[in-house]
Amino acid sequence: MPRPGAVAELPRLRYRLRTAGPGQTALSSCPCSTRRWILETVSIVLFLLLAVVVSGALSRMLPIPAPVPLVQIGLGGIIGLSTSHRVDLDPELFLLLFLPPLLFLDGWRIPKDELFKDLSTIFELALGLVLITVVGMGFFIHWMIPAMPLAVAFALAAVVSPTDPIAVSAIAARVPIPKRMMHILEGESLLNDASGLVCLRFAIAAAMTGIFSAPSAALNFLWVAGAGLVIGVLVTLAVTRAKAWVTSRWGEDTGSQILVSLLIPFGSYLAAEHVHASGILAAVGAGVTMTFAEISRQTLAVTRMRRNSVWDTIQFALNGIIFVLLGEQLPAILAGAKQTVAMTGHSAPWWLAVYIVAIVAGLAALRFLWVWASLRFTILRNRNKEGVQMRSPEWRLVAAMSLAGVRGAITLAGVLTLPLALSDGTPFPARDLAIFLAAGVIIVSLLIASVTLPVLLRGLTMPPEPSKLADEDAARVAAAEAAIQAIERHQHELSEKLGDADRYAAAGARVMDLYRERIEGLGRDRGEDARLQERRFKEFRLVGLKAERAALIDLIRTRRLSSESIHRLTRELDLSEARYRA
The missing domain is CATH 1.20.1530.20 (Na+/H+ antiporter like fold)
Structure with missing residues (x-):
């Protein structure tokens, strides 16, 4: 943090940055006091960040578990006692x-x-x-x-x-x-x-x-x-x-x-x-x-x-x-x-x-x-x-x-x-x-x-909360059904446009089988297909994910899901989309 009066030095510092001569760096053109203040400021910021990084690990290493804020206060005290730098807070x-x-x-x-x-x-x-x-x-x-x-x-x-x-x-x-x-x-x-x-x-x-x-x-x-x-x-x-x-x-x-x-x-x-x-x-x-x-x-x-x-x-x-x-x-x-x-x-x-x-x-x-x-x-x-x-x-x-x-x-x-x-x-x-x-x-x-x-x-219980699992399962089924319909439409569009319907049918079927397994509660592992179909598989998977997201947005707009469920389902879609876009 800048010390009092340091802000007033900044215009002169900016002027020197513009007028530094050939072979001179901006920092070397500054007076010693300004350069020392810059180095002290950077040093104390690094010390503070290092203390924040160390605090989490140290709180777990202590024989008696201590809250992270208390450990951070202690580390800050060590910095204040062991260094000559001081933070003047504006x-x-x-x-x-x-x-x-x-x-x-x-x-x-x-x-x-x-x-x-x-x-x-x-x-x-x-x-x-x-x-x-x-x-x-x-x-x-x-x-x-x-x-x-x-x-x-x-x-x-x-x-x-x-x-x-x-x-x-x-x-x-x-x-x-x-x-x-x-x-x-x-x-x-x-x-x-x-x-x-x-x-x-x-x-x-x-x-x-x-x-x-x-x-x-x-x-x-x-x-x-x-x-x-x-x-x-x-x-x-x-x-x-x-x-x-x-x-x-x-x-x-x-x-x-x-x-x-x-x-x-x-x-x-x-x-x-x-x-x-x-x-x-x-x-x-x-x-x-x-x-x-x-x-x-x-x-x-x-x-x-x-x-x-x-x-x-x-x-x-x-x-x-x-x-x-x-x-x-x-x-x-x-x-x-x-x-x-x-x-x-x-x-x-x-x-x-x-x-x-x-x-x-x-x-x-x-x-x-x-x-x-x-x-x-x-x-x-x-x-x-x-x-x-x-x-x-x-x-x-x-x-x-x-x-x-x-x-x-x-x-x-x-x-x-x-x-x-x-x-x-x-x-x-x-x-x-x-x-x-x-x-x-x-x-x-x-x-x-x-x-x-x-x-x-310890042992304190609050009034029971209604389960959200049924709502989440219903949302997953609705999203999967929307994805199957979108994949079928995309499959027909590609077949009419580019021909070779069997190849697209095979790639689309792989993705739709995943969604059908989700709906039916199955967990079969189908293994890997040929490399040739892998690109089509990713394409259909992204189409399905887009439809899932659209269906989820409709459920969010009608407020049929809780905030926790929205966050969890969105996170699942994000992870899947990031995987297939990689």
Whole structure:
């Protein structure tokens, strides 16, 4: 990350790149200080990426299994102590680089049917709980630490309100989380990331101006949220339509398609911020829209497969770098602990630990009460509507949902976006204290959840989910029947056009036999045919796959399949198509 003032050096650097003389490289024409800064920046980025790579393997090698985020924080601390390089984080640059792609990907990949199924519960957790947390914990933090202004306390409460399901998955890897519970956590995280960061924006504005008006904030919230979501949707639809138009006329380039998908979250974010709307909600809206926009504008299978791999890598790298950065910042934060605690009117650094534990306890208590009340309300509502007897929620379920509210990457990314100074140039009040407390909340919540969640989840059962196997089998049969009809039509067309009907009949029969075996539940191995027919076999196979995909799209449009089934069946078709196009 560039140090303060480094951005101002870039114009001079670009000038020297243009005016480097013969025999001079661009780097050698730069002054020593600029060249040293470039080398330091590249070195620290490589160190961070190396730490992310090592963290996954190291977490499995440890005698006591540890969540990957905790290992990444530890490796970041080692980097911070063992190197002379330091990362000076620019808040706006950090916000732009990390949050849009992560939130876009969450919105893109979250199962939509499961999200809509438990939408009321998710909204209660993601919106109601966030507002209660911001208000309640804001006043509590200000009461506990009077030296922290109320607006800054609200900002700290806003950044610790979002949860992180990726950290929960890492913690509970040894004990599988019930699917429905994980879907609720994912949906909650998607929405409370946005709502918490929007609340952070208002808290920062109040701290910068010293003015807060509830009616004005409510109207501003409607504009910020509504315009942000609309911009995200419109940008995604415009880009996907333009991409489909270009592809239909000049073909598809896999690399360009992947790059376009990477640019969409940043374009949505910047467009929203340009009109003073929420770039965060624009990224979320763009991600959710991406799922529906691609249903009718299918890309090549190889593009989807490579794009998924690229996005998996980006998600792993960005989440990992955020935790490694937290560890890298810890030595400097701890070194300034005495000065930080002095702001609170105390002299002993252990007071900071007391504050962290108190904030974690307050967050857990609020979440436990809200989850219990939400589940009781849901049970009462369903009982009145359906007239059936429903049991009260098991205490372990309420406790697991409460402790699953682990803070992670979004909390750290949010707190690091606190401005360095107020509009008059004075330092932002209690910024270091807020960062220290947020970092402590992340670490303590990870530690508590890593110890207690596996115990609570062991043997915990959720209400049974209806089986999706029958729907998937019916979809496979429908796709196979459509493929057989398409192959027969293509076979007749080739016979009439080129003659030699027997050769085409033999190649088409091989492919149709595969589909008939799928329909009849057979598994016969027919072996290899002659080389001469192999090319025709691939041709007919691709025709069948195209028909399968068209039939699957019809089922998706009529919402007769769940998101998980859609993903699984699409993946099967992609793998088959990639095999026969190779």
